[in-house]
Amino acid sequence: MSGLAKTSVARKVVMALSGLFLVLFLILHVTINLTSVISPDTFNTMSHFMGYNPVVQFLMQPILIAGVIVHFVMGIVLEIQNRKARAVRYVKFAGGASAPWVSRNMIITGLVVLAFLGLHFYDFWLHEMNYKFVQANPEDPTRYYAETVEKFAPIWRTVIYVISFVLLSLHLWHGFASSFQSMGINNKYSSGIRSFTRLYAIVVPLIFIFIALYHHLNPITH
Amino acid sequence: MKLLLKIWRQKDGSSKGKLVDYPIDGIEGDMSFLEMLDVLNQELIEKGDEPVVFDHDCREGICGSCSLMINGEPHGPDRLITTCQLHMRRFNDGDTIVIEPFRATAFPIIRDLMVDRTAFDRIQQAGGYISVNTSGNTVDANAIPIEKAKADESFEAASCIGCGACVAACKNASAMLFTSAKVSQFALLPQGKVEATDRVQNMVRQMDLEGFGNCTNTGACEVECPKGISLENIARMNREYLMATAKG
Numbered sequence: 001m002s003g004l005a006k007t008s009v010a011r012k013v014v015m016a017l018s019g020l021f022l023v024l025f026l027i028l029h030v031t032i033n034l035t036s037v038i039s040p041d042t043f044n045t046m047s048h049f050m051g052y053n054p055v056v057q058f059l060m061q062p063i064l065i066a067g068v069i070v071h072f073v074m075g076i077v078l079e080i081q082n083r084k085a086r087a088v089r090y091v092k093f094a095g096g097a098s099a100p101w102v103s104r105n106m107i108i109t110g111l112v113v114l115a116f117l118g119l120h121f122y123d124f125w126l127h128e129m130n131y132k133f134v135q136a137n138p139e140d141p142t143r144y145y146a147e148t149v150e151k152f153a154p155i156w157r158t159v160i161y162v163i164s165f166v167l168l169s170l171h172l173w174h175g176f177a178s179s180f181q182s183m184g185i186n187n188k189y190s191s192g193i194r195s196f197t198r199l200y201a202i203v204v205p206l207i208f209i210f211i212a213l214y215h216h217l218n219p220i221t222h
Numbered sequence: 223m224k225l226l227l228k229i230w231r232q233k234d235g236s237s238k239g240k241l242v243d244y245p246i247d248g249i250e251g252d253m254s255f256l257e258m259l260d261v262l263n264q265e266l267i268e269k270g271d272e273p274v275v276f277d278h279d280c281r282e283g284i285c286g287s288c289s290l291m292i293n294g295e296p297h298g299p300d301r302l303i304t305t306c307q308l309h310m311r312r313f314n315d316g317d318t319i320v321i322e323p324f325r326a327t328a329f330p331i332i333r334d335l336m337v338d339r340t341a342f343d344r345i346q347q348a349g350g351y352i353s354v355n356t357s358g359n360t361v362d363a364n365a366i367p368i369e370k371a372k373a374d375e376s377f378e379a380a381s382c383i384g385c386g387a388c389v390a391a392c393k394n395a396s397a398m399l400f401t402s403a404k405v406s407q408f409a410l411l412p413q414g415k416v417e418a419t420d421r422v423q424n425m426v427r428q429m430d431l432e433g434f435g436n437c438t439n440t441g442a443c444e445v446e447c448p449k450g451i452s453l454e455n456i457a458r459m460n461r462e463y464l465m466a467t468a469k470g
């Protein structure tokens with residue numbers, strides 16, 4: 001990866017592009033999730049398509065995983081380099097006087113979201129791999145809705161889910177607008193871009209949270 | 223005015239430093255921050271103690287020598303001024319003031335509050351110039367027509383005094399605001415276009431070699447910069463860099 005991003009400017013562009021890619025992916029994800037509240041059948045159809053379409057499975061999914069890995073590995077590399085750049089810390093540092101908390105703590109919000117992704121992978125991705133390839137179960141295009149709703153039955157998972165999306169919101173609040181600056185876009189459209197990105201940072205995580213709470217409060221009763 | 227100063231004392235780059243308490247009395251509101259330190263140093267000298275070493279030169283906000291982290295902010299709590307322009311009336315009787323050097327691995331401490339900022343000089347030398355033959359037939363710069371808006375932006379970028387407050391304020395100790403100002407002042411003018419590709423690549427390379435951190439767009443530099451150098455310069459440098467990379 002160091003070859004890919006040899007200079008500080010190149011590294012921030014890599015961070016921005018991988019971040020923007022994940023922002024785009026979130027739209028797809030939230031749209032599919034939202035159908036689970038509106039129409040379980042549509043949710044099943046879409047989930048089945050995502051789970052079995054070869055283009056999605058063998059092209060888009062690896063690209064997505066690569067995007068996540070590039071973004072967090074680069075984030076951690078940057079953090080390590082940045083700490084080295086100030087090896088001796090200030091005794092008194094008024095960071096809040098000149099920059100908001102979210103912009104200074106992307107590593108914290110990012111690591112929480114990453115930890116959540118670990119759980120998310122365990123819950124859904126490993127589960128799918130196990131179902132499809134290890135146990136080699138037959139295709140069942142109707143199982144997704146019930147499986148998903150069941151995941152939100154325990155309160156602990158719902159709480160983790162909600163907290164993670166609040167942190168994702170904070171991460172996006174700084175990160176989304178920041179990626180435009182990193183790519184050299186700072187002009188008369190920038191305040192509009194900033195408003196849009198901040199709206200996105202609130203609305204998208206809020207929909208995810210709504211879906212989680214909805215399923216937690218409306219379990220499937222047999 | 224009576225104050226308690228907590229000042230970073232450090233013998234040299236290799237020894238360990240610490241904050242030392244200095245109570246001080248008789249400070250007038252009209253004194254500048256540096257004059258207040260002069261008063262302290264006079265007292266220390268009279269007592270036979272070592273005076274506090276700090277950088278200063280013009281004392282009118284144009285040279286960029288004075289530095290100091292004052293209560294956690296470079297050049298103190300006010301905006302758009304340097305430490306030499308900060309007045310003691312900004313503080314209250316009985317205040318405690320913590321004074322530290324600008325801290326960055328690329329700005330090693332020389333002694334007490336004085337740090338070595340020659341890393342900035344080396345970034346400048348890597349490309350912060352235009353090559354003009356000055357052997358007698360130099361074309362008058364004013365003979366080249368330049369759009370007013372561009373000239374103004376270039377002038378604003380050129381008003382960077384190289385103080386290093388941007389590095390000191392940045393949680394990553396990044397030097398992007400300084401470097402981007404120095405790239406921008408030329409990038410905006412026709413004279414600067416000729417060497418634009420090499421300039422941005424060489425200056426960014428040198429900036430990284432010096433061990434400054436990576437910019438994460440917190441914007442702290444812009445807020446603390448005594449000359450109001452804007453983040454737009456960093457975006458411009460990123461653009462210039464991307465274009466230079468595309469050209470190879």
Ligand code: SF4
Pocket residue numbers: 381382383384385386387388389399400403443446447448449450451
């Ligand atoms: S950009 Fe501002 S803070 Fe940084 S060196 Fe120049 S004048 Fe000082």
Ligand code: FES
Pocket residue numbers: 277278279280281282283284285286287288304305306307
């Ligand atoms: S001493 Fe020159 S700017 Fe402060």
